Amino acid sequence: MTGPIGSLLLLGASGDLAGRLLLPALGQLFDREESRREVKLVGAGSEDWDVDAWQQRVRTSFADGKVSDAAVQSVLDTTRYHKADVTSPEDLRSLIDSCPSPPALYFALPPSVTVAACKGLQQVSLPEGTNLVLEKPFGTNQESAASLNMLLAQLVPENQVHRVDHFLGRSTVLNLLGVRFANRLFEPMWSNQHIDRVDIVFDEQLTLENRARYYDSAGALMDMIQSHLLQVLALVAMEPIATVDAVDLRDAKAQVLRACRPWDDDPVGSGRQARYTRGTIDGREVPDYTAEPGVDPARNTETLAELIVEIENWRWAGVPFRLRSGKALRQRRKEVVVTFKPTPHLPTGLQGKPIPDQLRLTMGPDRMALEMNVNGPNDPLVLDRVSLDVDLNPGRLPAYGEVLAGVLDGDPLLSVRGDTAEECWRIVDPVLQAWREGKVPIDEYDAGSDGPASWD
Numbered sequence: 001m002t003g004p005i006g007s008l009l010l011l012g013a014s015g016d017l018a019g020r021l022l023l024p025a026l027g028q029l030f031d032r033e034e035s036r037r038e039v040k041l042v043g044a045g046s047e048d049w050d051v052d053a054w055q056q057r058v059r060t061s062f063a064d065g066k067v068s069d070a071a072v073q074s075v076l077d078t079t080r081y082h083k084a085d086v087t088s089p090e091d092l093r094s095l096i097d098s099c100p101s102p103p104a105l106y107f108a109l110p111p112s113v114t115v116a117a118c119k120g121l122q123q124v125s126l127p128e129g130t131n132l133v134l135e136k137p138f139g140t141n142q143e144s145a146a147s148l149n150m151l152l153a154q155l156v157p158e159n160q161v162h163r164v165d166h167f168l169g170r171s172t173v174l175n176l177l178g179v180r181f182a183n184r185l186f187e188p189m190w191s192n193q194h195i196d197r198v199d200i201v202f203d204e205q206l207t208l209e210n211r212a213r214y215y216d217s218a219g220a221l222m223d224m225i226q227s228h229l230l231q232v233l234a235l236v237a238m239e240p241i242a243t244v245d246a247v248d249l250r251d252a253k254a255q256v257l258r259a260c261r262p263w264d265d266d267p268v269g270s271g272r273q274a275r276y277t278r279g280t281i282d283g284r285e286v287p288d289y290t291a292e293p294g295v296d297p298a299r300n301t302e303t304l305a306e307l308i309v310e311i312e313n314w315r316w317a318g319v320p321f322r323l324r325s326g327k328a329l330r331q332r333r334k335e336v337v338v339t340f341k342p343t344p345h346l347p348t349g350l351q352g353k354p355i356p357d358q359l360r361l362t363m364g365p366d367r368m369a370l371e372m373n374v375n376g377p378n379d380p381l382v383l384d385r386v387s388l389d390v391d392l393n394p395g396r397l398p399a400y401g402e403v404l405a406g407v408l409d410g411d412p413l414l415s416v417r418g419d420t421a422e423e424c425w426r427i428v429d430p431v432l433q434a435w436r437e438g439k440v441p442i443d444e445y446d447a448g449s450d451g452p453a454s455w456d
Helices: 016-032 051-064 069-076 089-097 111-121 142-153 170-181 220-237 246-258 399-408 418-436
Strands: 007-011 040-045 080-083 103-107 131-134 161-163 195-203 260-262 271-277 279-281 284-286 304-311 321-326 333-340 358-362 367-375 383-391 442-446
Touching: 007 016, 007 089, 016 040, 016 051, 016 069, 016 399, 040 051, 040 089, 051 069, 051 080, 089 111, 103 111, 103 399, 111 142, 142 418, 161 399, 161 418, 170 220, 170 358, 170 399, 195 220, 220 246, 220 271, 220 304, 220 321, 220 333, 220 418, 246 260, 246 418, 260 418, 271 418, 304 418
Parallel strands: 007 040, 007 103, 040 080, 103 131, 131 161, 195 321, 271 442
Antiparallel strands: 195 333, 260 304, 271 304, 279 284, 304 321, 333 358, 358 367, 367 383
16 A cells, blocks of 8 residues: 555546546545545546536536535535646646645546556656556557556556456455355355356346447457456455455455466357347337447447356366356346355255255345255245345445545555456457457347347
């Protein structure tokens, strides 16, 4: 940890990400802390905004986050906005000089602009203690991720780089760790000796939602599996840690990802892809993906991706981890499902076929359900299926609020380390290449369905 940060320099402050997610989360962070942080917010963007326009932007965004008037006013009293070319070394130097203390530079920018801004920073003398905060994607493949990491290493030490993954909001991380490591019931069973398979699923009812400019060049595999779901896999599969700090946690995640690869090391057979066609979701008509504004049908972009990976170590050898994510599906699912191996023997006299026990860890809202077999309600010799459910602690802040809290505390616990960002690309690069070469067909599914009828 580098210690608390006193200045937040938001590059791209006039953009959608800043207004829709970052500023509301920042307001909630300030509002929910008993002693409000003394953080000066400096915005920079391409819009030629005066003081009133910027303050209205902050006020409106904070209102979206239901922030108290006192917290709003505390920020408005000190915040400033500058029209700037965030790729210009001169403008960047001036922005940093306007901060009263070494800042956290948040790149709320498109990936290519972020890289250009970082190259501009090479010509700027950064104050000691400066932190850099980047949104995904971290590169477009393993080679470009490594190149970006080399660039960042020339600017600040690795523990001052925050590669943001809002999927790793503190409550979700701590709930996963608490269930595993604070219960003797689970950790001794957490291996290939007792677990048959693990499914990590993020199914959305949302469609393209005017994101064609980014999504149509990325697709479900790159957008969700390469980053978010592999990070969740690392948390689920890592070895027990001694302490919940950035060093131990990120070392354990890196160890898992280094051992991870497509199932049977087969980039063709380990994955499948599909794209939604016209349909209905909760009474809302959805057009064919290729008819969405901004979509280029020639790209053959997938909106549903599934990848089965294996972890080649003693604990997990032979256990398939299925990673699935898609858009325009019938129901919203964001969960980890751990399926245990079947019961080896059912005593004579008990009737019914026992279903393997399953542990479901749902994220956002965080819930846990243990599905198991018990005696039936009428005849105790007939098996019945029950689910033991509990709501897990939702945390004090939304995911982006937790991410910003870590940044302003100078704590990289929730940030993706450079080597793991590269490992995630190493895992999916051969699969992406096989899909681009047409070696894996792209199936279709009706919007509002569970996916292609031919899929399990």
